[in-house]
Structure formats: structure tokens, C-alpha cells
Amino acid sequence: MNYPYYPSYTPYAPQSSIIWISGEREALAFPVAPNNAVTLWSQTEPVVYLKQADASGKPSMKVYDLVERRETAEEDKGYATKTDLNGLLSAVEGLRADIESMKGDIYGIAGKRKKKEEVEE
Secondary structure, X not given: OOOOOOOOOOOOOOOOOOEXXXXXXXXXXXXXXXXXXXXXXXXXXXXXXXXXXXXXXXXEEEEEEOOOOOOOOHHHHOOOOHHHHHHHHHHHHHHHHHHHHHHHHHHHHHHHHHHHHHHHO
């Protein structure tokens, strides 16, 4: 009698792909195979080391500081608020009034000069 073959069940055991080290000295000493790279996470400081080896096996390493990304308030994102826009609108209206006043002064002066020239002739 033939019994069907059932593969043995092995429960899933998650494995961490993070390699923890105790500092830069350990990162420098960590072996890397040619044409490979490994990311090493420091347990002692917020730093990540990217260690690589070229085809000949010569290693190189880059150091990255981990910095927390913080959400900024709406005002810090560069958006104008209604208050900002209303302030700008009133400033523009003030400038418009100043320009109109200057135009009146310029035209008034020009008119006076023209009348003065006519009188002198």
C-alpha cells in the first residue's frame, strides 16, 4: 500500500536581517564578501554603517546619522494664512492709494508748469 507523501511542517520562524554592532571599530572589522554590501546598525549610538566591498574585496564604508523626522506646524510649511493674505491686501490697497495721490501731485505740478510757461510767453 502506498501512502501519500506529506512534507514535514516547520513553523515560520522570522529571522532578523538587521545586524547589530557595538560601534565603529566593530563595523570596520566586520567582514564583507567581494561585490557585496551590508548594513550595520549601532547599538550604542544613532548611526548606521553601510559597508561594501568591490570585486577585489577591498572594503569601503559610509556612515549615516539617524535623525528623527519631525512634523512641522502648518505655519512652518510656508503656507499663507487668511491673516497673512488680509495683511497683504491692506498693504496693496495702501500702496494703491499712495500711487493715486502721487499721480495727482505729478499731474498738478505738470499743470502748474504748463500754465507758468504760457504766462511767460
